[in-house]
Amino acid sequence: MIAQRVKLLNPSVTLSLSEKAKELKDRGNDVISLSVGEPDFPTPLYIKEAGKRAIDENKTKYTPVAGIPELKNALIDAYEREQGYRFDPKEIIVHPGSKYSIFLAALTLVEPGERVIIPTPYWVSYPEIIRFAGGEPVFVPYWDKGSFDLRYDLFEEEIKKGVKLFILNVPSNPTGVIMQEKELVKLLEASLKYNFYILLDECYRRMLYDGHTFPSPLKLFPEAKSRLIVSGSFSKSYSMTGWRVGFTFAPAEIVKYMNRLQGHSTSNPPSMAQYAAVTALKEEKEEVNDMVREYQRRRDICLQLLDEIPGVETTKPHGAFYLYPCVEKALKGKYSSTEEFAKALLETRFVSLVPGEAFGTPGFLRISYAASEKNLREGIARMREALR
Numbered sequence: 001m002i003a004q005r006v007k008l009l010n011p012s013v014t015l016s017l018s019e020k021a022k023e024l025k026d027r028g029n030d031v032i033s034l035s036v037g038e039p040d041f042p043t044p045l046y047i048k049e050a051g052k053r054a055i056d057e058n059k060t061k062y063t064p065v066a067g068i069p070e071l072k073n074a075l076i077d078a079y080e081r082e083q084g085y086r087f088d089p090k091e092i093i094v095h096p097g098s099k100y101s102i103f104l105a106a107l108t109l110v111e112p113g114e115r116v117i118i119p120t121p122y123w124v125s126y127p128e129i130i131r132f133a134g135g136e137p138v139f140v141p142y143w144d145k146g147s148f149d150l151r152y153d154l155f156e157e158e159i160k161k162g163v164k165l166f167i168l169n170v171p172s173n174p175t176g177v178i179m180q181e182k183e184l185v186k187l188l189e190a191s192l193k194y195n196f197y198i199l200l201d202e203c204y205r206r207m208l209y210d211g212h213t214f215p216s217p218l219k220l221f222p223e224a225k226s227r228l229i230v231s232g233s234f235s236k237s238y239s240m241t242g243w244r245v246g247f248t249f250a251p252a253e254i255v256k257y258m259n260r261l262q263g264h265s266t267s268n269p270p271s272m273a274q275y276a277a278v279t280a281l282k283e284e285k286e287e288v289n290d291m292v293r294e295y296q297r298r299r300d301i302c303l304q305l306l307d308e309i310p311g312v313e314t315t316k317p318h319g320a321f322y323l324y325p326c327v328e329k330a331l332k333g334k335y336s337s338t339e340e341f342a343k344a345l346l347e348t349r350f351v352s353l354v355p356g357e358a359f360g361t362p363g364f365l366r367i368s369y370a371a372s373e374k375n376l377r378e379g380i381a382r383m384r385e386a387l388r
């Protein structure tokens with residue numbers, strides 16, 4: 001009775017963990033959640049005010065499917081300012097969240113049976129979206145010589161076999177790794193040579209630490225513009241997860257069809273959220289940088305605490321707000337998998353973390369440091385106890 005296309009979808013591990021954590025919390029347990037992919041800061045006041053103003057001014061109706069011109073123009077200006085390339089208004093579409101950008105891009109480009117490279121570990125939704133579109137996910141690990149490294153040569157063999165799309169998430173969820181400029185140039189060159197598209201998911205673009213900068217593809221190699229789809233979001237940078245505003249820059253022909261699909265499915269993103277997003281871009285002062293500084297401080301605290309646990313091996317993330325340590329040695333002889341450990345940690349010590357199985361790499365754990373310092377310290381202390 002249920003259609004095959006939805007039966008193919010696996011439930012989200014991260015969401016089921018959150019549900020379990022909530023259930024334990026509702027029963028009165030002191031649950032610490034380090035599993036959510038969501039900033040713990042409120043949406044900045046100036047953005048909330050803009051959303052309220054839009055409602056008061058009755059900007060509460062349908063907008064153009066691809067978004068209001070003010071928001072498209074503000075995004076085009078911001079991209080030019082930050083990444084040195086100016087898109088045309090026909091090359092942008094705004095969505096209800098960037099997850100929908102990825103969904104539409106996959107449905108617009110991938111034919112049944114076409115191969116899509118997903119660097120592994122990956123964000124949980126990529127494989128499901130690609131399978132839903134009928135494509136074949138090709139998982140290519142980028143764990144090399146004891147660290148995560150988005151190096152072009154790790155992917156070349158699979159690229160040469162023929163692919164339609166390469167999903168690049170920089171900085172990465174869950175590893176926080178960015179691709180170095182020279183590697184990105186090699187990938188862009190390959191997209192022309194071997195005829196595939198690159199879907200660049202840059203939803204954590206603003207969250208970069210230690211002076212790392214975002215490698216801007218169109219400044220580095222503008223020739224590959226016809227092969228590039230850029231997916232961006234307001235969710236993480238501006239702490240606006242619930243407002244649902246994401247966007248795509250892509251060649252006009254691709255945007256045209258994404259627009260058609262969006263027009264028959266969700267239509268425009270919420271009108272008041274679009275106006276709030278215009279203000280987020282135009283009136284930003286120090287809010288985003290303040291959040292980034294705080295994430296970096298917490299990252300450093302967590303790294304130090306984790307490094308003190310025997311058998312836990314950390315790598316320093318360049319961006320996003322996750323740590324992804326390898327805990328294989330620490331689990332040896334105690335737990336048979338990271339999934340089993342994560343379950344036990346939640347049920348007996350009330351700390352929720354996401355096991356590496358969810359991201360295609362068992363043996364690792366994802367810890368989100370979008371949580372208070374107090375909770376991070378307590379959560380890691382409980383993890384340490386559980387591993388003793």
Ligand SMILES: Cc1ncc(COP(=O)(O)O)c(C=O)c1O
Pocket residue numbers: 037096097098099100123169173201203232233234235241245246
């Ligand atoms: C890598 C990555 N891409 C895309 C998204 C989707 O974000 P949103 O739909 O809120 O813009 C997320 C959210 O967690 C993410 O981690």
